[in-house]
Amino acid sequence: MDENEIGTIVVDCAVKVHMRLGPGLLESVYETVLTYELVKRGLLVERQVVVPIVYDNLRFEEGFRADLIVGGKVILELKSVEHVTNAHKKQLLTYLRLTGLTVGYLLNFGEALMKDGITRTINGKLGGE
Template identity: 50%
Template structure:
């Protein structure tokens, strides 16, 4: 399955969750629901995955923590904020570069309209 196909599935599932729960809950609630629905759909999903950094001979095991990675291809960064700022986008782009993944979705469940809360970030490797 391609990154674009995965992103369509994530969008549909995220929309379902947003319609059912609405905006205003904590980030971890949406994350748990998204994890549940994605795994129920038969996808391999890891949540709160530690991403190490190696600097010279030093390995920092817990340098970053990915909210979710789907099928080892698509990174999901979940937010519940009033607006997405450039730092949020930079954070996801860093994760993409560190993992060599091509696509990430920044999902803000705080948006009134779910489609306005999704930002695609592409790593042009």
């Protein structure tokens, strides 16, 4: 399954979770339930994945934790805030660069409508583009 196919399932599941639970819960709640929905759809989901930082040829394991990595190809950064900021978007792009992954989604479950809380970010070019 490629990044676009995974992305389609991610968006579908995020909308479903948001419709059932509504906005305003803790991010950890959405992470748990979204993981359940994605696994139900047959996807491999890793939660709170440690992504190290390499600096001056030193590897620091305490770099950051990706909320979810789906299918080993797509990073999901979950938020439950009133509005996404540029800092949130830059954070996701940095995560993509550090992992070498190409596609990420910033999913803000704090929006009234989930469609307004989805930001897709691409690092470089996708294989088919």
